[in-house]
Structure formats: structure tokens, C-alpha cells
Amino acid sequence: xxxxxxxxxxxxxxxxxxxxxxxxxxxxxxxxxxxxxxxxxxxxxxxxxxxxxxxxxxxxxxxxxxxxxxxxxxxxxxxxxxxxxxxxxxxxxxxxxxxxxxxxxxxxxxxxxxxxxxxxxxxxxxxxxxxxxxxxxxxxxxxxxxxxxxxxxxxxxxxxxxxxxxxxxxxxxxxxxxxxxxxxxxxxxxxxxxxxxxxxxxxxxxxxxxxxxxxxxxxxxxxxxxxxxxxxxxxxxxxxxxxxxxxxxxxxxxxxxxxxxxxxxxxxxxxxxxxxxxxxxxxxxxxxxxxxxxxxxxxxxxxxxxxxxxxxxxxxxxxxxxxxxxxxxxxxxxxxxxxxxxxxxxxxxxxxxxxxxxxxxxxxxxxxxxxxxxxxxxxxxxxxxxxxxxxxxxxxxxxxxxxxxxxxxxxxxxxxxxxxxxxxxxxxxxxxxxxxxxxxxxxxxxxxxxxxxxxxxxxxxxxxxxxx
Amino acid sequence: xxxxxxxxxxxxxxxxxxxxxxxxxxxxxxxxxxxxxxxxxxxxxxxxxxxxxxxxxxxxxxxxxxxxxxxxxxxxxxxxxxxxxxxxxxxxxxxxxxxxxxxxxxxxxxxxxxxxxxxxxxxxxxxxxxxxxxxxxxxxxxxxxxxxxxxxxxxxxxxxxxxxxxxxxxxxxxxxxxxxxxxxxxxxxxxxxxxx
Numbered sequence: 001x002x003x004x005x006x007x008x009x010x011x012x013x014x015x016x017x018x019x020x021x022x023x024x025x026x027x028x029x030x031x032x033x034x035x036x037x038x039x040x041x042x043x044x045x046x047x048x049x050x051x052x053x054x055x056x057x058x059x060x061x062x063x064x065x066x067x068x069x070x071x072x073x074x075x076x077x078x079x080x081x082x083x084x085x086x087x088x089x090x091x092x093x094x095x096x097x098x099x100x101x102x103x104x105x106x107x108x109x110x111x112x113x114x115x116x117x118x119x120x121x122x123x124x125x126x127x128x129x130x131x132x133x134x135x136x137x138x139x140x141x142x143x144x145x146x147x148x149x150x151x152x153x154x155x156x157x158x159x160x161x162x163x164x165x166x167x168x169x170x171x172x173x174x175x176x177x178x179x180x181x182x183x184x185x186x187x188x189x190x191x192x193x194x195x196x197x198x199x200x201x202x203x204x205x206x207x208x209x210x211x212x213x214x215x216x217x218x219x220x221x222x223x224x225x226x227x228x229x230x231x232x233x234x235x236x237x238x239x240x241x242x243x244x245x246x247x248x249x250x251x252x253x254x255x256x257x258x259x260x261x262x263x264x265x266x267x268x269x270x271x272x273x274x275x276x277x278x279x280x281x282x283x284x285x286x287x288x289x290x291x292x293x294x295x296x297x298x299x300x301x302x303x304x305x306x307x308x309x310x311x312x313x314x315x316x317x318x319x320x321x322x323x324x325x326x327x328x329x330x331x332x333x334x335x336x337x338x339x340x341x342x343x344x345x346x347x348x349x350x351x352x353x354x355x356x357x358x359x360x361x362x363x364x365x366x367x368x369x370x371x372x373x374x375x376x377x378x379x380x381x382x383x384x385x386x387x388x389x390x391x392x393x394x395x396x397x398x399x400x401x402x403x404x405x406x407x408x409x410x411x412x413x414x415x416x417x418x419x420x421x422x423x424x425x426x427x428x429x430x431x432x433x434x435x436x437x438x439x440x441x442x443x444x445x446x447x448x449x450x451x452x453x454x455x456x457x458x459x460x461x462x463x464x465x466x467x468x
Numbered sequence: 469x470x471x472x473x474x475x476x477x478x479x480x481x482x483x484x485x486x487x488x489x490x491x492x493x494x495x496x497x498x499x500x501x502x503x504x505x506x507x508x509x510x511x512x513x514x515x516x517x518x519x520x521x522x523x524x525x526x527x528x529x530x531x532x533x534x535x536x537x538x539x540x541x542x543x544x545x546x547x548x549x550x551x552x553x554x555x556x557x558x559x560x561x562x563x564x565x566x567x568x569x570x571x572x573x574x575x576x577x578x579x580x581x582x583x584x585x586x587x588x589x590x591x592x593x594x595x596x597x598x599x600x601x602x603x604x605x606x607x608x609x610x611x612x613x614x615x616x617x618x619x620x621x622x623x624x625x626x627x628x629x630x631x632x633x634x635x636x637x638x639x640x641x642x643x644x645x646x647x648x649x650x651x652x653x654x655x656x657x658x659x660x661x662x663x664x
Contacts, residue, residue, distance in 0.1 A: 016653070016656055016657055016660045017653065017656060019635050019649075020634075021633055021634035021635060022633050022634060022635025022636065023633065023635060023636075025650065025653065025656075025657070027657070027660055027661070027664070029664065036500050036501070036552075037551070037552065037553070039502075039503035039504075040503070040504065040505045040553075043503070043504065043505075048647070050651070053654075054661065064497075064500075065500075065501060077501075079501035079502070080501055082501075082503060083501055083502075083503060086503050128551060128553075129550075129551060130549065130550050130551040130575060143575075144550075144551035144575055145551060145575070145578075146551055146552075146553035146556070146575065146578060146579035146582060147553040147554075148553060148579065148582035148583060148645065148646070148647075149578070149582065149646075151647060152646055152647055152650055155647055155650065155651065156647070156650040156651060156654065156657055157657060157661060158650050158657055159646070160635075160646045160649065160650070162633065164574070194488055194545065194548060195488070195544075195545040195548065195571060195573070198545070198571070198572075198573060198574055199574060225549075225575075228545070228548065228573060228574065230574050230575070293488075294488045294490065294548070296488075314485045314486070314487055314543055314544075314599075315487060317485075317486075318486050318487040318488065318543065321486065411492075411497040411550075412497060412498065413497045413498055413500065413501070420520070430490075430492070430549060430550075432490045432492040432493065432549060433492070433493060433515065434492060434493075434496055434515050435492050435497075438496070438515055438520065439515075439520075
């Protein structure tokens, strides 16, 4: 029998038809929508005079533009309010399940999907958001789509997709102390660049990946898009099954046993061929931080910003433009640089495990005076747990401001903006120019590094502050 | 939705050699709060094009009257980051019908094809030729011939072939979109769905 990859198994079982010399008609099991990339899709359905074909396969939540304070009140920003109201109207009209502001499972779409058990191994999942790759942590094919494709899924439950090439990235060995899954993915992206996996779908493998929790796996898959990959996935295992068991939408009773039996078949065959294979040693990975304006511009916290040696032409110009935006010079160290804001949150690192890590590290300490510290849970469920576990109290005593769930300062569509020229060390996923507000300077790092920066007020290697 | 047919485009071009231009630069997130598709062109490259007071920045190419045209020639890894189709809507609304680069991000490229902006991938060498030609003579014309899958510098006759799959090519030439195709095979999709 032909040896196939996990990706092949899921992809091939969802092809309704292959168009000759064209893409596949690709069936989508689950579709998530939010307020920003869905309204035009619904508008176009109306223009065509058609409806939503399988409403039960779509789930909605407003997350991108929502305020993170006073969520029980009417949204003040008129345009944001209109988008959220439009989402409510569309969900009501077509019978789509909506997890609205203030409801028990409101939150960032990529946090609530797994939390509800909607995300399951073997599925195909799309959303009009590039971080849909997060769901790949469960052994699903999950990727971001444009609004035209949101419309296709609503209308037909299919999109037209050419099958990407396959890449396997293996990370073997044990992670050092103070090194997290965020450091793994920032390290990989720094090695292969922000476009290093464009055209590929990635499978993450190796002992360092298998030993990670589901939350940590989600952080890795989440940032697949930041190296250009359409998505990334990890073969499901006992960790996956334990996470899903008992979740609201997870199969129950006999169905559970059947599902697990199927999920256990979802792995890459020995000898299956990838278009590209990369290997990394976990022991080489240390706390990472970005210094530039794309996620590939990352270094170890202890290292210096690369010089322009060997660069020329538009490559060098783009590099210097980026450093100029950040206010940094080639060859200088990042450690010790003063920071103004820290942000803990987003679909990358806004889960309970991330908040636990930060709380544990800042317990009994105070944030530095020059730091404004925001912590934004990824969902109401995360917020609830953070309260129940006493984490909120610890964080507030340390001077962090807890806000309500949403995408928040990751993309600054709401009021959570970093002012121009200020430095933010952020657990989010993108350090693009202006991403956290016009002129804002973003440095991406793990929740542990962010905790260390919050306490010292400067770029800090977490291993130096929290040695004990 | 259906869009203008694309066959042969002959026009001057706007050069933007910066690498890794992400969709947050093409259209910043704070301008995504619309519930309709029109009007995004005003905020295309907003933070590169205007200062905080809203005055045009002289050093940005879209504010330089020397350059104009329906073709944008862009640096490597254009359109990375967010999947926002608004980025392509903004390019389209501003007047671009074709983007040329030596490397595109995947989702951006798909989004282009879905709304009728032709993404043309050229070799890095040909991209350099284009930049040099446009910067040497901003009135130089480029021909994009979709039926023949050729991009040509009209002044010198230098040309290169580009790839596009037959299905997408036919869609672009006829102004069709994928939904038309998918709706036509609804019975096959229904049978497939029922088997899941």
C-alpha cells in the first residue's frame, strides 16, 4: 500500500472532485466566522439570492474589533458596533450558532473552537483568519481563507483549493528551562524566514513536539502562517484525546470510542515522502525575541541584532527600513533595552496555560514603573478559570491590568493600541509595522519572557530573573 | 462576485521594491470595519502614504505623480500575513488590476485570483529588469498577456512566461468566480456531505 502522510489522509478524504488542470473541490467540515471578514460574504449571498447551505457547520463569535472593557454595554465605536450587529443579524437570519459578547463561551475564535470540542482530529476547518492554522494542533487541516471563500463555504460548504506541498519539521530532544513552545516556533521561523514555508503545509513532529501540552501545540500551529505556510498540523495522540474528552461537542459514549479508534489511524506512515524535511535540535533553542517588522526577524534574547554583512540591494534596504522603524541599529544587543508595554493575550498565547505561566512567575513581584501591563484572556472560559485559580489576584497585585476577552492589542482594531514610537513586548503573533497601533514597535516573545520584561522593565532573558 | 474580464493589459506601472510587504501595510486593521466591499482604495498603504495628520508623505511612491498605471510591481514576498481580502479590495478599488512580484504569499495570491486582480510571478532577475526599466523611464509600458501567459517590457521586447492553472485562467478571462462553478455541482456536494 502507498505510504501517505497525515496531511494526505485528511486532504484526500475531503476532495469532492479534482478539476482537471485546476484545483480540488474541497469539502469543509467546520467553518468559523467572525465580524470582520464575514459581512461582505453574507451580502454577496443576498445579491445572488442564495442562502447558507449547512448552517450547523458554521460557528460564529465576534472577536477582532470588540472592546475589552464594559462588554455588557453597547459598543461605543460606531463601525465596530455595526459589524458586530451585522454578525448577530446574519447568524439569526440563517440559524448559525453564535457565541456572543458576554456569553459563557465568547472569546477569540481560535480559542473557543478547541475549548468547545468543535475542533477535532481529521477535520477540515477554515475561517476568514490566517491563524486558523491553530486548530491543526488537533491533527486537523485548518487554514485561513479570504472573504470570497467564506462566501463559498456558506453557499456550498466547499472551496476550490490546489493541494499544497508537504513539509515535515521535526524537533527532537528536551527543551531547556525557561524555553517554551513560543520559543520553538519563533526559532524555526527565524531559521527559515517569514516566507520559508510558503506553498507548503507543515507537519510538526519529533519528541519535543510530542511532549507538549495541547495549549503549547496550538501556539506552534498558530504561527505556521508566519513562515508563509498555509497551515501546520500535529498527529493526534493521548494528549489530544485527553484534552477533548468531555468537551461540549466532543463525541460521547460509544461514539467517543469509535472516534478515538479513527483518530488513532491519523498519522504519517513510516516511509511516507514529504516534499521537504527540516530537523531541529531542541537543545539549540533558547528564549527568543523579535527585533524587526516580520516574524522571521527573531534572535535569542541574549544575542545581538544581525549586521548587514552579506546583504545588498532591496534586501538590505528593506532590512534597514525595518530596523529604522524599530529604532534599532544593526549589530547592537537587544537585552537591556527599555520597554513601555507588555501584552499577554491573542490566539497565540491567550490560553489558561499562558496566564498560569505569567502568574507563577510574577507572583509576589511588581511590574516595573515604566511598564503598562495588559493581560487579555482568550475567552470567557479562560477568564473564569483565571479567577477561580487565583491567578487574577496575583496578576493584579503585580500591577497587571486584566481586560475582557478579544483579539485586543494583537491587531489594535479596538482601543487597545500601543502609542506611536513605544515598545511593546507581546505574546501575540505579528510584529508588522503598525500592527499594534500606528507607529507602535512590537517585539514578539513567549509569556515567560514577557513576564520577565514586565518585572524588570527591560528586555530580559527570563532565565536570569527567575533562576529559582 | 463577478468581476471584469482580464485578457491583455498594456499600461505603465508603479514600482514598490520593498520586500515582505504584509497585508497590514496594504490595509491596516483599523480600516477593516466596513460591512461592504467598496471604498478601501482611499486607505491603501495608509500609513506609508499619509502621516498622522493625514498629509501625503512625499517619499511614498503612490504620492509621486511620476508613476501611475494599473500594474503594481512589488518586492519579494508580497501580501504576507493576514488573510484579509480587504487588501486586494483596496488594490482593486485604487485601480490596480495586476500585481507582479518574484514571490507572493499564498492566501493573498488566492484572494487576488478570486476577485480578478491578476498575480504574476516572475523570476527575481526579471523583477529587477522591471524595476530598472520603470525607474529609468516611468512612462515605459508593460504588457500582461493572459491568454499567452506572457509579461513583456514593450520598449525592449524582453519577456517572460508566467504560470497560472487552466481553471483560474479561464475564470479570469471570462470574469467567472468559483461560486458559479460550485453551485453547478451542488448535487455532488450534497451526496458527499451526506456521507460524512
